[in-house]
Amino acid sequence: MSTKIAPSILSADFSILKEEIEDVIAGGADYIHIDVMDGHYVPNITIGPLVLSSIRPITDATLDVHLMIENPDQYVQDFVNAGADIITVHVEAAPHLHRTIHMIKEAGVKPGVVINPATPVEMIKPILKDVDLVLFMTVNPGFGGQSFIPEVLDKVNKAAKWREELGLSFEIEVDGGVNPETAKQCIDAGVDVLVAGSAIFNEKDRKQAIEKIRQSK
Numbered sequence: 648m649s650t651k652i653a654p655s656i657l658s659a660d661f662s663i664l665k666e667e668i669e670d671v672i673a674g675g676a677d678y679i680h681i682d683v684m685d686g687h688y689v690p691n692i693t694i695g696p697l698v699l700s701s702i703r704p705i706t707d708a709t710l711d712v713h714l715m716i717e718n719p720d721q722y723v724q725d726f727v728n729a730g731a732d733i734i735t736v737h738v739e740a741a742p743h744l745h746r747t748i749h750m751i752k753e754a755g756v757k758p759g760v761v762i763n764p765a766t767p768v769e770m771i772k773p774i775l776k777d778v779d780l781v782l783f784m785t786v787n788p789g790f791g792g793q794s795f796i797p798e799v800l801d802k803v804n805k806a807a808k809w810r811e812e813l814g815l816s817f818e819i820e821v822d823g824g825v826n827p828e829t830a831k832q833c834i835d836a837g838v839d840v841l842v843a844g845s846a847i848f849n850e851k852d853r854k855q856a857i858e859k860i861r862q863s864k
């Protein structure tokens with residue numbers, strides 16, 4: 648199966664967000680990755696449910712909502728109502744992770760867990776059977792345009808092995824510093840979904856940028 652590409656709208660031109668989203672979808676994007684930041688869990692503030700609900704009518708593509716927020720339980724339902732297809736929460740920000748993941752699942756949305764570069768992968772092992780997606784941050788979350796942290800790929804390898812051993816089917820996604828060069832290492836390590844912001848939205852031809860990342864074998 649070919650690698651899925653999830654353009655992160657963090658690097659899009661927000662004054663023409665609808666056109667930007669339509670452009671990457673026409674260019675072959677599989678998911679649209681939406682970075683929600685609260686200025687507490689990460690030092691940046693981005694978008695909330697109101698913007699997500701404006702994006703929903705633009706496309707039927709999977710809206711992959713990455714919550715970089717404290718107290719995610721308080722906001723899960725708002726993002727479900729706004730049209731999320733996948734909601735991911737950080738293991739570091741969800742002290743009752745099992746409850747949060749099941750809250751998302753019971754609301755009819757696919758749940759995922761996110762793990763930061765410095766967090767041991769063993770932290771997420773107990774929740775793997777309950778999630779549809781595991782997102783490995785390959786930068787410290789908060790900003791686009793940072794450099795890829797290659798050490799994270801050892802954790803990706805381990806999770807891919809556990810997936811096989813345990814007979815599970817969650818997708819493995821990476822986010823941060825993904826470009827045609829780093830994408831190859833990710834695909835080799837067992838990644839299914841590549842999030843890319845600047846490597847897609849900073850290019851004039853988005854279709855070509857997406858294909859370059861997808862084909863980087």
Ligand SMILES: O=C(CO)[C@H](O)[C@H](O)COP(=O)(O)O
Binds near residue numbers: 657789825
């Ligand atoms: O979650 C994120 C930052 O926290 C972004 O999705 C990520 O950084 C994408 O940007 P780029 O591809 O430019 O690194």
